[in-house]
Amino acid sequence: MLGSGQWGQEETRELIFIRGELExxxxxxxxxxTLWEIVSARMKDRGYxxxxxxxxxxxxxxxxxxxxKETSDPENGCQFPFFEELHAVFTERAKTMQRRLLEPEAGSGSTQAKKKVKRTTTERSSDEFSEGEDEDESEEEKPARGISHKRKKSDSTVLDKSPRPNSGTSTGLQEMLREFFDQQLRMEMQWREMMEKRAQERQLFEQEWQHWMEKLERERLMVEKAWREREEEMRRREESRAERRDSLLTTLLNKLINDNN
Structure with missing residues (x-):
């Protein structure tokens, strides 16, 4: 079924039922x-x-x-068809809020806490519904047109009921901060040790590399010296052969001249 046009009664009841399940x-x-995405997915699973x-x-x-005014208007005969379904959802919401307010103050036994819980559970209609509508606003939407005097009163009442930090919470927070700073200190010390170790390894590597290069230089000098000595020896031998050749030629020429005479 395509998601366009008017909403049917069955489709609307499915929406109310799914929204009530996620209240x-x-x-x-x-x-x-994310919760509205879940609502859309469940609607799709049911064919809408x-x-x-x-x-x-x-x-x-x-x-x-x-x-x-459209909720119930007997004079004009305009009865809201989904009143009972929404009334059940908001009744469950009131019960949920009552349980959440009782949890932080459990075990205190104060008369003032009991009066606050009782007063909150009796203020059911417009204040709770306004809160529900504001919770359904997404991050991209603008806030509502205004906040009524009752809404401000309800917000201040909820703030009064919120649990206040005690010494145990402060001590736990201090312990967490101390552990965090200790961990940061240990990490910094480990980092410094690692950097020092790397610096030592780099220094050893540079020394080995320098020693190896000096060894190569000495070997190169020795090879060059041997090559020069060999070249010098070959030059002397060549000069000696040239002198003997010249001497032999001179002797032969003199002998020929003497024979002709």
Whole structure:
């Protein structure tokens, strides 16, 4: 089925059902682009091809209708058809938020904490739905047009309920920082030892190379000296043969001259 045009009722109910299955993940996640991709993939598995932007836009439209005047208007006979499905999703959201708020304050036993949890669970309708709509915003979208007075009150209440750091957390953070700096120091010492070792190896290699080059130079000089001595010996022999040849020719010429006379 192509993902274009109007949304059918069955397709819309599938979207609400899939979004409800991932409600806990949407509540816990800061960036929900990946979750909307999962919603789009599950819609495709059920025969409805819709992009993540289409699913997100449809969900915002459903939220606006659920919160607005179109939710239920008996006088005009305009009944929102998906009220029960969305009401079940947001009821589950309220329960999830209650459990998350109880976890940091478990074991404290303070009356003030119990009053805060009770007040948060009773403020169900518009504040929670506004938070849900803001969580569904992607990084590329602009923020909503404005923040109401109730939204500010709800945000301050949630901030009051957030767990505050204690001495144990500070001690653990200090231990982590100390271990980090110790590790950096050990790595620096290892790096210096490695560099010193490489410098020593390079120095030994240069000494061996220099010794080898000196040996080659000595051998070259010896070969050149032997070659010069051999050339000198050959030159002397050639001169000696030339002198004997000249002497023999002179003797023969004198003998011939004497014989003619």
């Amino acid at each position: 806990r993940d949407f509540t816990a996640a800061k960036h929900n682009k 091809t819709r992009t993540l932007d289409q699913c997100k836009s449809k969900w915002k439209n459903l939220l606006n209708r659920y919160k607005g």
